[in-house]
Amino acid sequence: MTTPAPRPTDTMRYTREELTAEEIAAEQALFGPLAGATRELVEAVVRTEVDAEEVRAVTAQVESLVARLRARQMPGPFGVRFTAEGTVRGHGNAVVGLRNAVAPPLEVQRDTEQRRAWAEVVLGAQYEGPPGLVHGGVSALLLDQMAGEAASAGGRPGMTGTLTLTYRRGTPLGPVRIECWIDRVEGVKTFVTGHISDDEGPTVHCEGIFILPRWAREARAGEPLGDVLG
Amino acid sequence: MTTPAPRPTDTMRYTREELTAEEIAAEQALFGPLAGATRELVEAVVRTEVDAEEVRAVTAQVESLVARLRARQMPGPFGVRFTAEGTVRGHGNAVVGLRNAVAPPLEVQRDTEQRRAWAEVVLGAQYEGPPGLVHGGVSALLLDQMAGEAASAGGRPGMTGTLTLTYRRGTPLGPVRIECWIDRVEGVKTFVTGHISDDEGPTVHCEGIFILPRWAREARAGEPLGDVLG
Numbered sequence: 483m484t485t486p487a488p489r490p491t492d493t494m495r496y497t498r499e500e501l502t503a504e505e506i507a508a509e510q511a512l513f514g515p516l517a518g519a520t521r522e523l524v525e526a527v528v529r530t531e532v533d534a535e536e537v538r539a540v541t542a543q544v545e546s547l548v549a550r551l552r553a554r555q556m557p558g559p560f561g562v563r564f565t566a567e568g569t570v571r572g573h574g575n576a577v578v579g580l581r582n583a584v585a586p587p588l589e590v591q592r593d594t595e596q597r598r599a600w601a602e603v604v605l606g607a608q609y610e611g612p613p614g615l616v617h618g619g620v621s622a623l624l625l626d627q628m629a630g631e632a633a634s635a636g637g638r639p640g641m642t643g644t645l646t647l648t649y650r651r652g653t654p655l656g657p658v659r660i661e662c663w664i665d666r667v668e669g670v671k672t673f674v675t676g677h678i679s680d681d682e683g684p685t686v687h688c689e690g691i692f693i694l695p696r697w698a699r700e701a702r703a704g705e706p707l708g709d710v711l712g
Numbered sequence: 713m714t715t716p717a718p719r720p721t722d723t724m725r726y727t728r729e730e731l732t733a734e735e736i737a738a739e740q741a742l743f744g745p746l747a748g749a750t751r752e753l754v755e756a757v758v759r760t761e762v763d764a765e766e767v768r769a770v771t772a773q774v775e776s777l778v779a780r781l782r783a784r785q786m787p788g789p790f791g792v793r794f795t796a797e798g799t800v801r802g803h804g805n806a807v808v809g810l811r812n813a814v815a816p817p818l819e820v821q822r823d824t825e826q827r828r829a830w831a832e833v834v835l836g837a838q839y840e841g842p843p844g845l846v847h848g849g850v851s852a853l854l855l856d857q858m859a860g861e862a863a864s865a866g867g868r869p870g871m872t873g874t875l876t877l878t879y880r881r882g883t884p885l886g887p888v889r890i891e892c893w894i895d896r897v898e899g900v901k902t903f904v905t906g907h908i909s910d911d912e913g914p915t916v917h918c919e920g921i922f923i924l925p926r927w928a929r930e931a932r933a934g935e936p937l938g939d940v941l942g
Contacts, residue, residue: 519774524813526781527750528804544749551756559837574758574840576847583754584814584838607789608814610804617806618872619856626849642848646876
């Protein structure tokens with residue numbers, strides 16, 4: 483994804499890393515399938531009914547794969563890495579991270595003119611809360627990310643200030659759509675609204691306030707923010 | 713965990729299943745380690761730096777383990793199952809589920825007199841949002857569950873109606889504490905408040921309104937709700 487590259491002076495630990503487009507594509511071709519298989523494993527662990535002996539055998543196998551992957555690993559989390567061309571890689575992100583099997587992951591679509599972002603995804607058994615329904619907190623997790631994506635799509639990247647979720651009815655596990663857009667802008671605050679929906683309409687509504695970080699404010703020094711946004 | 717067993721008449725698909733305490737303990741001893749190893753795998757996939765050939769070999773192994781677990785599996789999500797003794801098993805739950813590698817999982821502590829619930833957990837690389845920080849949506853996910861646990865602990869189980877998160881500062885990955893309590897009760901609404909904190913204090917504050925479901929209302933027909941809660 484390409485968003486305005488954060489400044490190295492930011493207080494958060496963004497990392498600059500020079501990679502070619504080919505190297506980035508190769509990384510995706512390598513880690514996409516590994517994370518995809520791991521996502522399947524997570525879901526299979528919830529739903530399996532194989533006998534106890536087989537569960538124990540698989541457990542031992544998973545443990546040995548962990549040891550193989552940990553034979554060489556980064557000292558901490560993946561972080562967020564960017565190149566001079568503005569490609570941002572948040573591969574550890576809990577909602578959109580290529581390498582992260584906690585993430586569905588969402589493949590975010592953006593409309594910068596409409597200052598809108600959306601994604602469609604099928605939520606499996608590992609996202610359950612009430613029986614057969616998406617966990618209310620999972621809806622919050624997805625909406626937080628998508629509200630932030632909408633803010634970014636509209637040229638107003640930021641950290642979540644507040645987020646309010648209103649649950650209208652249960653969201654069945656299965657295919658859902660998450661869609662958020664910028665409602666209005668007031669100074670450093672961006673007001674984003676949106677919802678998660680199934681094929682019968684919205685189930686959870688969200689309103690978020692995102693705060694423009696200092697590096698983005700400095701980038702626009704002297705320009706009225708409303709004008710920058712058009 | 714023991715909470716009031718939902719009535720079979722509930723609109724949600726709770727399942728009644730008769731299991732002895734020994735069978736439940738055996739299930740935990742079997743699936744706890746499998747999900748634990750899978751959680752480790754999720755984190756290792758984010759952080760590994762082994763070479764491409766090894767990544768591909770591990771991917772093939774994970775795929776074969778998925779096939780073994782799927783050789784016999786339940787047709788849908790785990791659901792929420794309860795016994796006549798009131799033991800509730802939500803093993804697929806995205807926050808507290810024993811079998812769920814998306815869940816940290818939280819081990820919930822409860823104080824029914826104080827109508828309070830809390831948990832301590834170490835959040836690894838798979839819960840990242842901004843670099844080095846817990847994803848804002850993950851904080852929302854954990855707080856939604858714990859707010860619901862506090863409502864239940866106070867004898868007021870319910871579905872989330874609204875949830876408002878206020879982000880005061882970033883939450884570093886690592887050890888966190890999530891704590892929620894009932895603030896007040898108004899008819900079928902239970903107002904819960906709480907926060908997630910690191911060792912320097914709260915980072916994200918939450919306020920939730922939980923709605924008492926019909927089965928719980930019927931169980932108390934004729935009794936003033938305030939009295940039931942003491």
